[in-house]
Amino acid sequence: MTTQQLNEFFQLAMALSPENLHMDGEATIRQANQRRKVLMNQWRKLEKSVGRKVTETEILIEFS
Numbered sequence: 001m002t003t004q005q006l007n008e009f010f011q012l013a014m015a016l017s018p019e020n021l022h023m024d025g026e027a028t029i030r031q032a033n034q035r036r037k038v039l040m041n042q043w044r045k046l047e048k049s050v051g052r053k054v055t056e057t058e059i060l061i062e063f064s
Contacts, residue, residue, distance in 0.1 A: 001050050
């Protein structure tokens with residue numbers, strides 16, 4: 001996995017956190033679910049470019 005791909009996964013992982021999905025309580029459940037769907041589609045597309053499944057835990061460990 002390249003550094004760029006790793007950074008993209010990290011940005012997606014941060015965007016998928018509950019606080020960000022729900023915009024600190026300002027988004028409706030429907031909006032949060034739609035946002036999650038879009039982000040997960042981006043995650044799967046990035047996984048295809050890497051050639052394997054990537055877990056959020058794996059990404060967070062890389063940045064700790």
